[in-house]
Amino acid sequence: MPNTQVRSVKSTEGVNRAQRSQRKIMRRFVLSLLMLLLLGVIVFLLVxxxxxxxxWSVxxxxxxxxxxxxxxxxxxxxxxxxxxxxQSPEFITFDKEGQLYTGxxxxxxxxxxxxAEGNPQKAQVFADTKGTPNGLKFDFYGNLIVTDIQKGLLSINPSGSIEVLADQVDGKPIxxxxxLDIAKDGSIYFSDTSNYGRVTFSEIAENKPHGRLLKYDPMTKQTTVLLExxxxxxxxxxxxxxxxxxxAESYHYQLTRYWLKGPKKGTSDIFASNLAGFPDNITRDEQGRFxxxxxxxxxxxxxxxxRNPWLAGTMAKLPESLLSGASAPAKHGLVAEFSPLGELTGSWHDPIGSLYGVTTAVNHNGYLYIGTAPxxxxxxxxxxxAK
Structure with missing residues (x-):
């Protein structure tokens, strides 16, 4: 055989050996990676x-x-x-002059x-709580009462000066x-959402109640727990x-009623259940509808x-950053309308998703005003x- 052919055969054999060696290395790498992933899964499940x-049988x-x-x-x-x-007007309220306020x-x-024609003017900053103002409502004296998820229950006078009304109840923090809502006698009813102190996927997965309904008495300046x-x-x-x-009990898709008067005073029951989503804020219009x-x-x-606690417990092991998408709002705007007896009388939708993440709907002066959250x-x- 000529030398050139011998060299060609040896060269081909060398290339083949190199390729086989590379494939072996790649197989070992893939196998090691799979073993590492399998080990990671086992450790994750055992933690x-x-x-x-x-x-909960939802x-x-x-x-x-x-x-x-x-x-x-x-x-x-x-x-x-x-x-x-x-950007995130969680709640909406109006003063006696018809001006809109939102945090x-x-x-x-x-x-x-x-x-005069009802056209909105440029928004002006009224106050800054340095926190996160959610609920807002004016009291009899013209003070804006605010529930701030970081600061507690606040009162802001017409000049913008802020006073903390309550940040504790029974010796524990709010x-x-x-x-919130304010009664004719000045009593302030407000929610303390969760002792987690923040919105977290773990609380949804845990499916246990951590929220309270509170009452602030402006005469005694005392806060009491009505419901836990x-x-x-x-x-x-x-x-x-x-x-x-x-x-509203958002994580159980229901509205709970606490009786303030009558034979059921001091007790609670379910006003509306199995809602089509997570209820957020509630407002009442002049006709008594919610x-x-x-x-x-x-x-x-x-x-x-x-329905599956094992799945919930497993998901709770994951970092919150990976779970934010699992609880993100669907791009479907939705508002529900209830009678004073708890009957669902209608719903308002935006299935297109140009308006979604709805927190508040306020019936005011011929319009339904809509607020949203992050x-x-x-x-x-x-x-x-419609008229």
Whole structure:
């Protein structure tokens, strides 16, 4: 055989040996990687969960497609932007002159006036709590009463001066003051959402009640606990007769009623259950109807966790940063309307998702004003109500 052919055969054999060697190295690398991943999974499963989830047989969510009060529509799809100065206007209220007030997650509280034709003017900063103002309502004296999730229950006078009314109850901190309503006698009813002190996926997965309904008496300056054991206590609203107060339990899709007068005084029951999503804030209009912002429609994965404590406990081991998407609001705007008897009389939707993450709906002067929270669309919106 000529030398050139011998060299060619040897060269080919060398290339083949090199390729086989590379494939062996690659197989060993892949096998090692798989073993490492398998070991990681085993360790992850063996590590104890930071929570002990409670099982809950979650009722099937109401259908948004079938005929009924939850059925899809486009009533919110034509929403008009009022102002985008507050990016996350959690709650909305109005003063006696009809000016709109709302807070933002950076601590600022904005005031928006309207011209003679009802057009919104440029938003002005009214006050800055240096916290996170959520609920807002004016008292009889013109002070803006605020529930701030970082600062507690606050009072802001017309000049913008801030006073802390309550940040403790029974010698313990008010962990997460959220929403409020004020009675004719000046009593302030407000929610302390959770002793977790923050919104966390672990609390959803754990499925245990950590919230409270509180009352502040302006005469004695004392705060008392009315209800404990609430599943993420949120929106608060008094009935028109002030014989009961409602509090939203977001994580159990229900509105709970606490009786203030009558034979049931001091007791509680369920006002509305199995809502089509996570109820947030509650407002009452002049007709006595309640409007409930639904932050997000039901999340099937969350309902599955409630039915399967092992799955919930396993998910709680993951870093919060990886779980934020699991509880993000669906891009579907939703508001529910209830009668004073707890009957769902209608729902308002934006299935397009231009307006979503709804926290508040306020029926005022011919419009339904909509607020949102971080994770949802930004700014205050409004929809013209049918006459």
């Amino acid at each position: 104890p969960s930071p929570i002990e989830p409670a099982q 009722p099937t969510a109401p259908s948004l497609q079938e005929p009924g009060p939850w059925q899809n529509n486009n009533k919110l799809s034509s929403a008009q932007l009022v102002t985008d100065a507050p 933002d997650s950076d601590g600022k509280i904005y005031k928006i006036a309207f011209d 962990y997460l003051a959220n929403e 054991g609430l599943y993420f206590a949120n929106g608060v609203a008094l009935s028109s007769e002030e014989d009961y107060v409602l509090v 409007w409930v912002g639904i932050f997000t429609t039901r999340i099937s994965f969350v309902d599955q966790m409630h 994770g949802g669309s930004q700014g205050v919106h409004r929809v013209l109500l």
